[in-house]
Amino acid sequence: MSDRDDIDALIELMARLPGLGPRSARRAVLHLVRKRGSLLTPLAELTQKVADSARECLNCGNVGTSDICHICRDERRATGLLCIVEDVADLWAMERSGQFIGRYHVLGGTLSALGNVGPEELRIPKLVERVAAEEITEVILALNATIDGQTTAHYIADALEGRVTLSSLAQGVPIGGELDYLDDGTITAALTARKRL
Numbered sequence: 001m002s003d004r005d006d007i008d009a010l011i012e013l014m015a016r017l018p019g020l021g022p023r024s025a026r027r028a029v030l031h032l033v034r035k036r037g038s039l040l041t042p043l044a045e046l047t048q049k050v051a052d053s054a055r056e057c058l059n060c061g062n063v064g065t066s067d068i069c070h071i072c073r074d075e076r077r078a079t080g081l082l083c084i085v086e087d088v089a090d091l092w093a094m095e096r097s098g099q100f101i102g103r104y105h106v107l108g109g110t111l112s113a114l115g116n117v118g119p120e121e122l123r124i125p126k127l128v129e130r131v132a133a134e135e136i137t138e139v140i141l142a143l144n145a146t147i148d149g150q151t152t153a154h155y156i157a158d159a160l161e162g163r164v165t166l167s168s169l170a171q172g173v174p175i176g177g178e179l180d181y182l183d184d185g186t187i188t189a190a191l192t193a194r195k196r197l
Contacts, residue, residue, distance in 0.1 A: 007029060007033070010029050011025045011026050011029045012025075014028055014029055053065040055067065057069035057071075057072055059072045059130075060072050060091075060103060060104045060105050060106055061088070061104075061105065061106030061107075061108060061123055062088055062091055062104060062106060063088050071095075071103060071104060072103060076101075077101060077102055077103050078101050078102045078103075079102075079103065079134060079135070080102075080134075080135060080136055080137035080138065081100075081101065081102025081103065081136070081137070081138050081140070082102060082103055082104070082105055082130065082131070082134075082136045082138070082139050082140070083100055083102055083103070083104050083105070083139075083140045083142050084104075084105050084107060084127065084139060084140065084141050084142060084143065084156065085104060085105070085106055085107070085142050085143070085179065086106075086107055086108075086109060086110055086143055086144055086149065086152075086179075087106060087107075087108065087109065088106055089179075089180040090106075090142065090144070090178075090179040090180055091104050091106055092180075093179045093180050093182065093187060094142060094179065094187060094191070096184050096187070097184045097187040097188045097191065098184070098188075099187070099188045099191050099192065100140075100191060102138075102140075105123065105126075105127050105130060106123065107122045107123050107124065107127070107143075107152065108121075108122050108123050109121070109122055110122070110143065110144075110146070110148035110149050110151070110152040111148060111151050111152045111155055112148050119155065119159075122152075124155070124156065124159065127156065127159075127160075128159055128160070131160060131163055131164055132163070136164055137164060137165060138164060138165040138166075138167060139156075139160060139164050139165070139166050139167070140167050140168065140169070140191075140194055141153045141156060141157070141166065141167070141168040141169075141197070142168070142169050142179065142191075143168075144177065144178045144179060145176060145177050146176060146178075153168060153197075157197050165196065166196065166197040167194040167195055167196050167197065168194060168195060168197055169190035169191060169194055
């Protein structure tokens with residue numbers, strides 16, 4: 001067994017992360033090993049802590065360290081306003097803008113006939129329950145401007161028709177664009193100029 005086996009395994013594991021390929025992973029691991037005391041050890045300890053404590057919010061689907069996330073627990077949030085996003089990265093992108101004062105609902109993906117993903121595989125039934133139980137007055141569909149995102153938005157609009165005011169993000173979100181890659185100003189403009197469906 002080579003003394004590099006663990007390091008090679010770490011490089012292979014790091015290469016699976018989004019945005020990292022084999023070369024970037026090698027550079028990152030080499031940097032971590034060189035900075036063992038100030039980076040590698042604290043990273044390993046914190047990674048283990050997150051692995052032990054991270055969980056999905058039972059209410060909205062956000063990721064945190066408690067059963068109900070800090071956003072859902074925040075009493076200052078507008079309780080009648082609900083923003084629907086595809087995944088947690090989109091929720092975090094919306095939060096970075098600092099413009100949204102309501103609560104969120106993470107679907108966990110989009111409807112996809114090719115991927116065999118129907119409403120039951122997503123958190124759409126939970127969304128319909130929340131709208132009734134929490135007395136939601138407006139639902140903002142902040143789904144990515146992709147075919148699957150728009151299909152999902154139309155499905156949700158049909159499911160909630162007549163129950164709430166529906167709106168979607170407006171200008172600034174390009175067709176095919178994904179929220180996680182947009183800058184804060186673009187998200188702010190899109191949220192401010194949202195339109196009714």
